[in-house]
Amino acid sequence: MQDTPKGLRLHIGIYGRRNVGKSSLLNALTRQTVSIVSATPGTTTDPVEKTMEMAPIGPVVFIDTAGIDDTGDLGLMRSDRTRQMFDRTDLALVASEGDVWGDYERDLVAAFRERKIPVIAVLTKGDETPVAQTVRQSLLAEGIESAAVCSTDGRGIDALRALMARMAPEHAISQPALLADLVPAGGLVIFVVPIDLGAPKGRLILPQVQAIRDILDGDAMCMVVKERELRPALDRLTQPPDLVVCDSQVVLKAAADTPPGIPLTTFSILMARFKGELETLARGAAVIETLAPGDRVLVAEACTHHPLADDIGRVKIPRWLRQYAGGNIHIDTFAGKDMPADLSGYRLIIHCGGCVITRGHMLGRMHAAAAAGVPMTNYGLAISLTQGVLHRALGPFPAAQEAFDSIPRG
Amino acid sequence: MQDTPKGLRLHIGIYGRRNVGKSSLLNALTRQTVSIVSATPGTTTDPVEKTMEMAPIGPVVFIDTAGIDDTGDLGLMRSDRTRQMFDRTDLALVASEGDVWGDYERDLVAAFRERKIPVIAVLTKGDETPVAQTVRQSLLAEGIESAAVCSTDGRGIDALRALMARMAPEHAISQPALLADLVPAGGLVIFVVPIDLGAPKGRLILPQVQAIRDILDGDAMCMVVKERELRPALDRLTQPPDLVVCDSQVVLKAAADTPPGIPLTTFSILMARFKGELETLARGAAVIETLAPGDRVLVAEACTHHPLADDIGRVKIPRWLRQYAGGNIHIDTFAGKDMPADLSGYRLIIHCGGCVITRGHMLGRMHAAAAAGVPMTNYGLAISLTQGVLHRALGPFPAAQEAFDSIPRG
Numbered sequence: 001m002q003d004t005p006k007g008l009r010l011h012i013g014i015y016g017r018r019n020v021g022k023s024s025l026l027n028a029l030t031r032q033t034v035s036i037v038s039a040t041p042g043t044t045t046d047p048v049e050k051t052m053e054m055a056p057i058g059p060v061v062f063i064d065t066a067g068i069d070d071t072g073d074l075g076l077m078r079s080d081r082t083r084q085m086f087d088r089t090d091l092a093l094v095a096s097e098g099d100v101w102g103d104y105e106r107d108l109v110a111a112f113r114e115r116k117i118p119v120i121a122v123l124t125k126g127d128e129t130p131v132a133q134t135v136r137q138s139l140l141a142e143g144i145e146s147a148a149v150c151s152t153d154g155r156g157i158d159a160l161r162a163l164m165a166r167m168a169p170e171h172a173i174s175q176p177a178l179l180a181d182l183v184p185a186g187g188l189v190i191f192v193v194p195i196d197l198g199a200p201k202g203r204l205i206l207p208q209v210q211a212i213r214d215i216l217d218g219d220a221m222c223m224v225v226k227e228r229e230l231r232p233a234l235d236r237l238t239q240p241p242d243l244v245v246c247d248s249q250v251v252l253k254a255a256a257d258t259p260p261g262i263p264l265t266t267f268s269i270l271m272a273r274f275k276g277e278l279e280t281l282a283r284g285a286a287v288i289e290t291l292a293p294g295d296r297v298l299v300a301e302a303c304t305h306h307p308l309a310d311d312i313g314r315v316k317i318p319r320w321l322r323q324y325a326g327g328n329i330h331i332d333t334f335a336g337k338d339m340p341a342d343l344s345g346y347r348l349i350i351h352c353g354g355c356v357i358t359r360g361h362m363l364g365r366m367h368a369a370a371a372a373g374v375p376m377t378n379y380g381l382a383i384s385l386t387q388g389v390l391h392r393a394l395g396p397f398p399a400a401q402e403a404f405d406s407i408p409r410g
Numbered sequence: 411m412q413d414t415p416k417g418l419r420l421h422i423g424i425y426g427r428r429n430v431g432k433s434s435l436l437n438a439l440t441r442q443t444v445s446i447v448s449a450t451p452g453t454t455t456d457p458v459e460k461t462m463e464m465a466p467i468g469p470v471v472f473i474d475t476a477g478i479d480d481t482g483d484l485g486l487m488r489s490d491r492t493r494q495m496f497d498r499t500d501l502a503l504v505a506s507e508g509d510v511w512g513d514y515e516r517d518l519v520a521a522f523r524e525r526k527i528p529v530i531a532v533l534t535k536g537d538e539t540p541v542a543q544t545v546r547q548s549l550l551a552e553g554i555e556s557a558a559v560c561s562t563d564g565r566g567i568d569a570l571r572a573l574m575a576r577m578a579p580e581h582a583i584s585q586p587a588l589l590a591d592l593v594p595a596g597g598l599v600i601f602v603v604p605i606d607l608g609a610p611k612g613r614l615i616l617p618q619v620q621a622i623r624d625i626l627d628g629d630a631m632c633m634v635v636k637e638r639e640l641r642p643a644l645d646r647l648t649q650p651p652d653l654v655v656c657d658s659q660v661v662l663k664a665a666a667d668t669p670p671g672i673p674l675t676t677f678s679i680l681m682a683r684f685k686g687e688l689e690t691l692a693r694g695a696a697v698i699e700t701l702a703p704g705d706r707v708l709v710a711e712a713c714t715h716h717p718l719a720d721d722i723g724r725v726k727i728p729r730w731l732r733q734y735a736g737g738n739i740h741i742d743t744f745a746g747k748d749m750p751a752d753l754s755g756y757r758l759i760i761h762c763g764g765c766v767i768t769r770g771h772m773l774g775r776m777h778a779a780a781a782a783g784v785p786m787t788n789y790g791l792a793i794s795l796t797q798g799v800l801h802r803a804l805g806p807f808p809a810a811q812e813a814f815d816s817i818p819r820g
Contacts, residue, residue: 186639186642193626202619202623203620204623209612209619213613216605217605219638219639220639221646222635223634224622224625224626224631224632225626225632229629236647238646239646
């Protein structure tokens with residue numbers, strides 16, 4: 001992670017008047033997981049930038065705005081130096097003590113919105129004061145996201161971090177490869193794609209298309225076959241493929257048909273790495289094997305689709321969990337944009353693949369779960385686990401496989 | 411075509427009061443190209459159906475509504491027999507002499523619209539009368555398509571046929587296969603997909619996705635490679651593929667890299683067959699080789715995209731045509747929903763692939779060109795022609811290849 005090029009790191013600027021607690025906020029945001037990698041003094045014209053790791057986003061750059069006069073002089077907002085900082089900002093925090101939200105703050109927010117830079121208003125005195133509550137309500141009415149934090153005791157900091165992950169522009173969050181890194185240039189992948197009745201006519205689902213494209217972008221080749229054609233496809237090749245990727249639904253058959261020497265994984269596992277943190281999700285999957293009757297599990301979906309007859313989240317997963325635990329598991333189902341605020345008491349969160357939400361949004365959810373001490377996994381990993389092939393399907397990702405194996409079972 | 415199952419034929423009902431010219435209209439619609447394949451007298455409860463060929467749609471079934479009382483009695487519209495006819499209708503024509511458009515016609519139109527059956531009002535006395543013109547205007551205001559025809563001299567009939575093709579529900583027009591018919595079950599196709607700078611990130615274009623899916627639906631397998639990987643892909647196979655399909659942009663390299671014994675075609679040619687009549691378009695492509703200085707060519711696009719710097723329709727094709735003709739070609743460019751009404755004077759129409767319009771719409775345009783005696787081809791075929799490989803790329807389609815070869819050159 002320390003090698004992440006600066007251009008791929010999210011650039012965060014904390015703006016605000018002097019003495020509103022910008023430095024304390026920075027410390028609070030980065031305290032738990034941060035190591036200051038470098039504090040590069042800029043050239044005379046460059047703003048100073050601090051390269052750090054911040055959960056849940058990962059590698060970020062904080063733009064040090066302490067160098068400019070931040071007395072609240074609106075005229076300075078038009079200076080070249082300020083404009084230069086604005087241009088580098090991917091995500092802006094405008095800090096205020098909450099009881100002072102005036103023209104300076106409003107002008108800052110307007111300047112970011114004009115540049116289409118996402119902005120979060122951060123009230124640094126918590127939201128105990130009625131004034132701060134009024135400010136937050138009027139911000140909400142204008143469509144401006146806000147957070148109330150206390151940098152000293154850390155209240156609200158986790159929520160702010162999750163909000164930052166969600167608001168960060170997708171392109172500015174460093175994105176792992178989908179699968180091109182697993183296959184050498186000139187290599188060959190076989191994609192195993194079941195065509196079931198639910199598959200839309202004349203289409204492939206997006207992860208399949210993304211995977212094909214990623215392989216082409218990586219100067220490699222792919223075969224696309226239905227599960228029944230996997231064996232004939234292997235027979236038609238003069239040398240084994242570098243990787244087989246199958247839909248989770250057919251992982252058992254694909255694993256049986258793919259000789260042990262050939263790496264195998266699933267689209268769900270690729271997407272889990274692409275959208276979140278695979279190691280965390282692998283560790284969470286192992287928790288399924290440790291569930292005991294009476295445990296509480298949250299099944300969470302990012303979108304509110306109409307449940308199907310054999311809905312995976314509402315029917316299949318609950319059935320599997322009860323089979324694993326050998327008794328009743330208390331399952332709460334949740335679908336929609338905002339996760340329940342109180343995650344305490346759950347032994348595990350099983351999330352959908354999150355195809356409708358961004359990586360930032362998913363990282364925010366994973367962070368919220370981690371902050372509450374609740375392991376998290378996803379549907380795809382859970383399916384491979386219940387089929388008994390998750391260890392093999394994590395083979396191409398040794399760190400995640402190790403994380404999965406490391407959970408003590410019974 | 412005579413073997414097209416009835417279920418795949420467009421079912422057209424001509425409704426209207428007695429003596430408004432329904433039979434003459436049917437004769438006029440089917441006169442030029444029709445052979446009555448069968449006139450099945452229905453069972454006592456079945457409406458009589460007449461199976462025919464009608465340009466530009468192809469195989470259709472006319473539902474004979476002459477058997478019901480069509481005196482204009484509204485009560486009869488609720489009878490079981492009428493409902494049964496409504497249920498079978500994919501496209502409804504409501505005929506009227508034009509000077510009588512009353513409650514009966516309005517109720518018919520409302521009944522079809524309620525069932526989401528497309529409906530066309532046909533005024534059988536042409537539009538010479540002021541009354542008919544008023545009727546058409548008020549229909550237009552209600553969003554009801556209309557046509558004015560004269561069944562005796564054929565005026566307006568071509569326009570009505572083109573309108574019928576455009577209004578017909580896509581599913582009811584018999585659709586040729588994209589490519590599954592070219593590859594046996596268990597067979598293998600290689601798709602050659604260039605990834606150029608214009609390709610959207612993380613995606614494949616729709617024809618490529620449709621082609622992959624069609625192969626999977628046909629129990630066959632495919633490889634997807636960039637043009638540079640075609641040779642290594644061929645080398646990795648224990649036996650040659652059944653077909654190579656490439657993007658038109660790389661057809662020259664793909665043709666060079668594919669041994670002569672392996673059939674080769676382009677996505678554009680597949681889409682030309684899927685969206686229109688490949689033989690007609692192949693014949694039109696050959697006309698490019700016969701262009702002479704001073705000829706007029708219409709370049710037609712279905713959508714109004716922002717022209718690119720080396721826009722294929724506005725820059726590349728005009729340049730190629732002038733090179734072929736060895737002198738100036740007068741080129742009109744047209745983009746949008748409705749083709750110019752007057753096509754006379756053009757030696758050739760070169761149409762885009764029509765990705766934004768339906769097969770019915772494209773057939774309507776081809777029919778309009780044919781009715782004006784102007785050959786038509788499309789961008790993809792024109793590209794392969796100018797690369798000198800269209801004859802080979804038409805190899806999988808012997809009738810189209812023969813049509814292409816049959817045009818006398820110089």
